[in-house]
Amino acid sequence: MQTLMFREAAEAASVVAKQFSDTAGEVSALAAKLKAMKPRAVITLARGSSDNAATFAKYLIETRLGILTSSAAPSISSVYSAKADLKETVLIATSQSGKSPDIVTALQAAKEAGAFTIALVNVIDSPLAQSADIALPLCAGPEKSVAATKSYLATVAGIARLVAAWSEDHALATALDGLPDLLAKAWGLDWSAAVEKLLPAKNLYVIGRGVGFGGAQEAALKFKETCAIHAEAFSSAEVRHGPMALAKDGFPALVLSQNDETRAGMLELMEALSQSGAEILLSGFADPRATVLPSLEAHPVLQPILFLQSFYRLAEALSRAKGLNPDSPPLLNKVTETL
Template sequence: MLDVQTLMFREAAEAPDVIARQSAVNAALIAATAARLKTLAPHAVVTLARGSSDNAATYAKYLIETRLGILTSSAAPSVSSVYSAKANLKGTVLIGTSQSGKSPDIVTALQAAKQAGAFTVAFVNVIDSPLATEADVAIPLHAGPEKSVAATKSYLATVAGIAHLVAAWAGDSSLTNALNELPARMVQAWDLDWSKAAENLAGARDLYVIGRGVGFGAAQEAALKFKETCGLHAEAFSAAEVRHGPMALAKDGFPAFILSQDDETRAGVEDLIAALAQSGADILLAGFDDPRALVLPTVDAHPALQPILMLQSFYRMAEQLSRARGMNPDNPPLLNKVTETL
């Protein structure tokens, strides 16, 4: 078994310091970018990303639509990079997210968006990368080197950066104040014990990861990490969508891993848990107490930030689960740190 001090473990543990640094260093840039966005008053936002960064873009979609009321949609990079199709993006903002900023299709798609009239913003860790250079505004993640193939601190830095920008853009003082407390709460989240989830899933082959609203991106990210670091076939679903076709498999001990922030989506999640319990699913739950589930401890915070805190706890558990299943979380099979899709 690997030493517990894997790169994934060490890098995820750095996330609170990363976000504290990012918040301080980027304060003026975030304020200036938010002021620019208010002036532009876009009628739509387009997100651009792949992999973990695309899961962060899902978070951006829900946060922008619920806090600003601006339609937000994910771009398919191949539309411009492969099909060379052109779109009219006047009056829109494109937000690209990437740790490396080097994937050719993401860079090409951002260039095409600029030519189509979009104002482009990039959240990127490598600030001298092609994506950062091409964007109208590049917002550094300040995550530092991330050597593990599995992105952890860079993902958390991306969603925290998005939350800071949306809070400033919307003039949301409640979210801004909560963000000031986020690094300290992330330290608390890292110290929580989710080892029972690792024990429960050690022999699993398949599972659902379920979230809803601003928590759906966290569910997508957790499902991705289950696949790449633990060799588990995990599918992410909205708590609403799983009630359709996927519900047919959620029986007889099938694992359902649920992340639920304390907002308007909670009632729907509670209804889903009742249905899953009745069908015999094995429920693992973070967010609130329910006697029908294995309940994982969480840190209280602003609902929009609870998914970030849950992922901080999750990353530690996923690293433990990966090692328990005989895998190396730093070097998943068939994967590279930078995926250069065309």
């Protein structure tokens, strides 16, 4: 019997196709508005998987638009009730449910402080969506498994679509047209070789960089949630500062490498990991020192999205192999309402 996580992750291709079709006009109009606004900064607002998608947004906005992008700390407004001057800024809130009180409060506070607020949200009649100046639906449909999958992929796809239009990146926009088909292919890739390698693992690193770092954060979160593995995400640069001391004697490291300017650093890291004796799992390119997990050729911005689609199938299989239920991780709820 298939788990909810398996079925929902498998829907990502159709979800993204529906989102692109249903929201094309809204995205185009919003991109035109943002171009006219010329904001001095962008603020992201999110928790959990949605915050990992916000990391993707930061790298994409800063590299494609050159606009400083920073993550908001919700407690600044929800707990400390501190005020800020956010005139000429854009706040992008990402959420599946749109119900967490601290995220709603932070968006409302940002709006009062002068920010133009956008919500990318799956529940379009949620408090977050109703509070924002503009709400873009993720179109993911009901997601019942505690572990977010299709809603994460819908969020990063929506972010990429908006930034492509905003920055007038025609190559990225054209590549995004093929994303639904690529997601369907990525779901069919066989990452089962990693299940046997990771079955005894209690700790591991997930390594990415640049636009791929948010995906590494998301994979690490899913390892914790669904597989009861203490996983930490690092960039290929940051892992060399301290954390590398643990990456020896079979310590597992999942390396996700899109084919862009970050590849040279990943190749250097592969040498260091190999010399230290780490157990390397690799997707993005081939290397004889690693267990290579298959990947697709695609625009570098799309590759981290495709990695996660294949990864979700791995995480679901690993969870079941460990005798766990990926749909109902202990001590977690689908909607986490923090203050």
